[in-house]
Amino acid sequence: MPDEQRTGLPYDPIDEARRQWEAHGWEDGSHGMAAVTSVMRAQQIYMARVEAVLRPLGITFARYETMMLLYFSRRGALPMGVIGSRLQVHQTSVTNAVDRLEAAELVKRTPHPSDRRATIVEITEAGRILALKATEALNTEVFAHPGLGQGDMAELIAILARLRREAGDF
Amino acid sequence: MPDEQRTGLPYDPIDEARRQWEAHGWEDGSHGMAAVTSVMRAQQIYMARVEAVLRPLGITFARYETMMLLYFSRRGALPMGVIGSRLQVHQTSVTNAVDRLEAAELVKRTPHPSDRRATIVEITEAGRILALKATEALNTEVFAHPGLGQGDMAELIAILARLRREAGDF
DNA sequence: ATAAAATAGTTGGATGTCCTAATATTGGAT
DNA sequence: ATCCAATATTAGGACATCCAACTATTTTAT
Numbered sequence: 001m002p003d004e005q006r007t008g009l010p011y012d013p014i015d016e017a018r019r020q021w022e023a024h025g026w027e028d029g030s031h032g033m034a035a036v037t038s039v040m041r042a043q044q045i046y047m048a049r050v051e052a053v054l055r056p057l058g059i060t061f062a063r064y065e066t067m068m069l070l071y072f073s074r075r076g077a078l079p080m081g082v083i084g085s086r087l088q089v090h091q092t093s094v095t096n097a098v099d100r101l102e103a104a105e106l107v108k109r110t111p112h113p114s115d116r117r118a119t120i121v122e123i124t125e126a127g128r129i130l131a132l133k134a135t136e137a138l139n140t141e142v143f144a145h146p147g148l149g150q151g152d153m154a155e156l157i158a159i160l161a162r163l164r165r166e167a168g169d170f
Numbered sequence: 171m172p173d174e175q176r177t178g179l180p181y182d183p184i185d186e187a188r189r190q191w192e193a194h195g196w197e198d199g200s201h202g203m204a205a206v207t208s209v210m211r212a213q214q215i216y217m218a219r220v221e222a223v224l225r226p227l228g229i230t231f232a233r234y235e236t237m238m239l240l241y242f243s244r245r246g247a248l249p250m251g252v253i254g255s256r257l258q259v260h261q262t263s264v265t266n267a268v269d270r271l272e273a274a275e276l277v278k279r280t281p282h283p284s285d286r287r288a289t290i291v292e293i294t295e296a297g298r299i300l301a302l303k304a305t306e307a308l309n310t311e312v313f314a315h316p317g318l319g320q321g322d323m324a325e326l327i328a329i330l331a332r333l334r335r336e337a338g339d340f
Numbered sequence: 341a342t343a344a345a346a347t348a349g350t351t352g353g354a355t356g357t358c359c360t361a362a363t364a365t366t367g368g369a370t
Numbered sequence: 371a372t373c374c375a376a377t378a379t380t381a382g383g384a385c386a387t388c389c390a391a392c393t394a395t396t397t398t399a400t
Contacts, residue, residue: 002321012340013256020242026305032313035323036216038330043213044258045337046206055178061210062386072190081348086183088214092176093387095350100385117395122358135196147336152329153205159322159329160208161182167215168316170182230356251377260358265379271357287366287377 003024014038018102049142057134058104060169062089067096067131077122079112080129088169184208219312227304228274232259234308236267237276237301240293247292249282258339276300 002136015036021030050061060068065087078086084094098121103106106127112118123131145151164170184207193202220231235257240246245258248256254264268291271277276297282288293301316323334340 002180007286014327014331014334017242019237028303028310029309029313031320031323031327032316033308034327035316035318036220037312038334038337039209039212039216041258041339042209042330042333045333045339046209050206060385070186073188079348089386090388091334092350092351092389096386099350112348115348115396119349136331139196139199143199143206146202146205147333148205150201152332153201155325156209156329157201157204159185159276159318159326160212163212163215163320164182164184164208164316169211170214232357250379262359262379262380263357266357266371282377285367285377287364288378 014041045147046142048147052136053136053141056136057102057130059106059130059134062087062093063097063101063106064131064134066094066101066121067123067127070121071128071131072102075122076128077110077120079118079120081118083121101127102168184211197201207307214318220308223307224304225321227307229271229276229300229304232257232300233262233267233271234304236264236271236291237293237297238305240277240291240311241298241301245292246282247290249287249288249290253291264274271297 014034017037018030018034019103021027021033026033047061050064054064063147066083069083069086070078080094081091084091084096089092098107098109102109105124107121107123110120110122112120148156172202184204187207188200188204191203196203216227217231220234221249224231224234239253239256240248246278250264250268253268258265267277268277272279275294277291277293280292282301284289320325
């Protein structure tokens with residue numbers, strides 16, 4: 001039973017947690033807790049929508065991001081390490097994602113021409129086609145209706161850009 | 171090498187993606203893409219900080235949330251199903267989290283007094299002590315310095331509350 | 341020229357999450 | 371009484387992440 005049916009009042013669990021925090025004398029962290037928890041929950045909401053759209057196409061968000069990075073790159077190809085640093089994920093996560101993409105023939109590995117330690121990942125024609133199809137699906141089914149007004153959306157992007165900058169993202 | 175050292179200009183990968191979106195004629199989804207991607211990355215940043223603080227205590231964020239839910243409940247106990255719906259996670263994830271918490275003797279399962287299908291999860295004394303310790307660590311090490319000013323933080327919380335409401339959270 | 345250090349990537353193992361499907365039990369509705 | 375819904379568990383699979391260890395290669399220092 002939704003809480004508003006019990007209390008007659010809409011009830012925001014995160015705001016309730018913030019009140020609990022302050023009731024316990026944790027004023028120094030209450031707003032940070034609410035901000036962090038809100039971001040976690042927003043990600044959960046968006047991720048569920050995105051993965052629901054991508055699942056029928058046989059890819060995950062991590063793999064979609066990898067493909068789009070290649071799609072937008074000048075040569076359609078990047079070294080493994082660059083992919084990891086751009087997406088801010090661990091080397092082994094890149095290896096894992098590229099393994100799966102390569103098995104599906106959406107990308108292919110190529111030796112680096114001058115540095116024989118390095119591996120270049122290149123998007124295939126099938127990869128480009130799927131990336132385009134996935135993007136169109138995401139645009140119409142998720143990104144065009146993000147559950148926020150234009151103003152909120154612009155403000156959200158700007159605030160999170162400041163957070164990402166503070167965290168050393170760019 | 172950070173990009174600003176190459177170009178002399180700070181470079182936001184999400185803003186760059188937005189420009190790519192618009193260059194490809196995907197104006198209808200460009201801002202939604204930027205908003206969704208920003209939320210994903212913000213969650214990645216915060217989750218890394220939170221898990222780094224919780225790891226020495228032997229719990230994950232999911233288990234911490236479960237414990238705090240019980241900590242704040244009137245009797246320190248809730249049915250499995252209520253935990254799942256409050257945290258918006260799958261039933262099997264609750265079973266998994268409670269299994270691990272119970273193995274660490276931080277919570278214990280009890281039969282529901284009137285509904286013999288249901289299981290009540292109750293936080294133990296050791297669980298309360300750890301929950302308190304974890305909260306104090308999170309408050310000082312993460313929540314007190316969320317990488318945002320007070321104004322940005324309040325605005326972020328408000329915007330994401332509207333998103334969560336639209337998504338049916340409360 | 342050679343040894344040491346740094347870099348690129350992979351592997352294997354562990355952890356953890358989520359999902360589907362199946363099962364057992366119980367509660368509520370008709 | 372009987373059917374249908376709800377509660378929780380289990381099993382199996384897919385996936386992402388992290389860590390330590392490893393190989394191969396390149397760069398740096400002496």
